[in-house]
Amino acid sequence: MDIVFSQVDHCYMKGTPFEKVALKDFSLTIPSGSFTAVIGHTGSGKSTFIQHINGLLRPSSGTVQVGSYVIKAGEKKVNLKGLRKEVGFVFQYPEHQLFEETVEKDITFGPVNFGLSKEKAQKRARELMPLVGLQEELLSVSPFQLSGGQMRRVAIAGVLASRPSVLVLDEPAASLDPEGRVNIMNLFYDYHKTHQTTTILVTHHMEDAAKYADQIIVLHNGMVEMIGGRELIFERVSRLNEIGLDLPKSVSFLQNIKKKFELSEVPMEFDVKGTSNFLANLVTKKGE
Numbered sequence: 598m599d600i601v602f603s604q605v606d607h608c609y610m611k612g613t614p615f616e617k618v619a620l621k622d623f624s625l626t627i628p629s630g631s632f633t634a635v636i637g638h639t640g641s642g643k644s645t646f647i648q649h650i651n652g653l654l655r656p657s658s659g660t661v662q663v664g665s666y667v668i669k670a671g672e673k674k675v676n677l678k679g680l681r682k683e684v685g686f687v688f689q690y691p692e693h694q695l696f697e698e699t700v701e702k703d704i705t706f707g708p709v710n711f712g713l714s715k716e717k718a719q720k721r722a723r724e725l726m727p728l729v730g731l732q733e734e735l736l737s738v739s740p741f742q743l744s745g746g747q748m749r750r751v752a753i754a755g756v757l758a759s760r761p762s763v764l765v766l767d768e769p770a771a772s773l774d775p776e777g778r779v780n781i782m783n784l785f786y787d788y789h790k791t792h793q794t795t796t797i798l799v800t801h802h803m804e805d806a807a808k809y810a811d812q813i814i815v816l817h818n819g820m821v822e823m824i825g826g827r828e829l830i831f832e833r834v835s836r837l838n839e840i841g842l843d844l845p846k847s848v849s850f851l852q853n854i855k856k857k858f859e860l861s862e863v864p865m866e867f868d869v870k871g872t873s874n875f876l877a878n879l880v881t882k883k884g885e
């Protein structure tokens with residue numbers, strides 16, 4: 598599903614002394630099936646932006662279009678239930694949203710609520726367990742008996758169980774150790790590749806933006822500061838620094854190599870472990 602924002606403004610507490618314009622003249626397109634990273638310093642508007650994608654927030658002016666769903670400022674008639682089935686959200690600490698007596702009930706809650714039969718939802722839950730790295734036997738236990746990492750995986754399975762066309766990830770690996778974060782991020786990346794899900798990742802981790810995203814959106818003061826592929830974004834080092842963002846280490850390393858050896862181009866492509874494909878090829882060639 599393409600996602601198109603056209604001249605969107607969002608103002609909190611409009612008409613009060615606390616009025617705050619959080620998005621200004623926001624226009625962009627997220628192509629269907631892409632992996633987009635959204636970066637920006639604290640308060641730049643990332644959360645406000647993503648909450649427009651499933652109608653949790655509505656534009657104060659302008660239009661948000663998600664596939665065939667159109668949310669126009671001032672218009673109330675939108676089929677939000679249909680839209681929310683299509684757009685899955687994984688917030689920070691998704692495990693805090695678990696509430697059912699068993700893992701299976703938690704995973705099947707969303708799809709059953711959206712009208713899928715209990716049997717079909719249970720089948721999906723069984724299929725999802727290995728995909729999120731959990732044993733099927735855990736379906737019958739209480740999610741509150743599990744470890745924090747397992748609970749997070751249950752919550753993620755619960756979002757995937759509704760088979761969303763768009764997956765919005767708001768720092769889904771928050772608080773995990775480096776290995777845990779790589780595992781969770783690779784899970785989402787594999788899911789995105791297999792199902793062609795339009796994936797939007799909000800992150801403070803520039804490395805994750807470099808590693809996974811086809812498109813990067815940089816926000817600053819509620820506005821789209823930059824939008825484009827890695828090469829385009831990471832070339833603008835001084836502007837990124839000005840707005841409080843650092844280059845990912847892997848990217849600055851590659852740029853130093855480019856400068857030192859006076860290379861015309863060094864492709865900014867990384868495998869899922871974050872290894873530069875360019876450097877890996879060089880090493881292989883040298884060893885041949």
Ligand SMILES: Nc1ncnc2c1ncn2[C@@H]1O[C@H](COP(=O)(O)OP(=O)(O)OP(=O)(O)O)[C@@H](O)[C@H]1O
Pocket residue numbers: 609610617618619637638639640641642643644645646
């Ligand atoms: N409910 C609200 N009421 C009033 N102002 C708000 C509200 N939510 C956010 N804001 C303000 O809107 C601006 C954008 O906030 P937003 O949470 O979208 O930024 P963010 O980039 O997601 O920040 P962070 O990285 O800290 O999560 C900030 O100035 C924030 O203080």
